Amino acid sequence: MNFYCAVYKPFNVLSQFTSQDGKQTLKDFFDVPVDVYPVGRLDHDSEGLLILTNDKKLNQALLNPAHEHIREYWVQVDGLITIEAAEQLQQGVSISIDGKKHLSKRCSVSIFHDAPQVPERNPPVRFRKNIPTSWIKIRLTEGKNRQVRKMTAVVGFPTLRLIRQSIEDCKLDGLQPGEMRLFTEKEIYQLLLIKKNQPRKT
Numbered sequence: 001m002n003f004y005c006a007v008y009k010p011f012n013v014l015s016q017f018t019s020q021d022g023k024q025t026l027k028d029f030f031d032v033p034v035d036v037y038p039v040g041r042l043d044h045d046s047e048g049l050l051i052l053t054n055d056k057k058l059n060q061a062l063l064n065p066a067h068e069h070i071r072e073y074w075v076q077v078d079g080l081i082t083i084e085a086a087e088q089l090q091q092g093v094s095i096s097i098d099g100k101k102h103l104s105k106r107c108s109v110s111i112f113h114d115a116p117q118v119p120e121r122n123p124p125v126r127f128r129k130n131i132p133t134s135w136i137k138i139r140l141t142e143g144k145n146r147q148v149r150k151m152t153a154v155v156g157f158p159t160l161r162l163i164r165q166s167i168e169d170c171k172l173d174g175l176q177p178g179e180m181r182l183f184t185e186k187e188i189y190q191l192l193l194i195k196k197n198q199p200r201k202t
Contacts, residue, residue, distance in 0.1 A: 002055045004188040009050045010177035015041035029178040048164035061194045068141035076161035085155040095150040108139040125160045168193045
């Protein structure tokens with residue numbers, strides 16, 4: 001039987017169920033069937049939405065770059081980010097992926113006027129009295145390794161905190177770190193805007 005859930009992966013937790021160097025994993029927070037695995041990943045130092053399932057078709061559909069599923073991130077950066085820097089991010093910037101130059105695709109970037117309501121992080125982002133921080137919302141259709149962090153660094157505003165808020169219409173919606181929400185097959189496919197294959201006639 002297929003299993004589907006959305007979880008809020010906490011900060012400093014590996015996107016896997018097997019331990020590595022004593023680091024915390026998904027197994028420390030989520031009790032799911034043994035054949036369930038995360039679809040894609042979030043870096044150890046990133047947090048937010050992660051889909052867990054044992055449905056291989058869903059995994060393939062969501063990770064296929066050709067489908068360009070929209071992923072939204074809320075990003076706290078070092079310094080007061082400028083409109084010019086946000087526009088640079090939108091147009092695409094040159095970052096290094098596996099030692100090669102990569103021009104990020106055009107994306108949507110907006111600046112939060114006030115810090116968004118997000119769960120407290122443990123441990124918190126280091127506070128520095130003389131250097132303010134700001135938040136941006138960035139919507140991408142690609143997911144290269146540490147892409148968002150590399151992009152904000154290129155425009156001069158290093159990422160301090162990174163939260164994946166949604167994948168298509170599947171959102172955190174009030175989940176706290178370490179919490180999960182179960183879905184039916186129909187619900188998750190609709191939220192992720194993935195069309196199910198027509199069932200074979202018997």
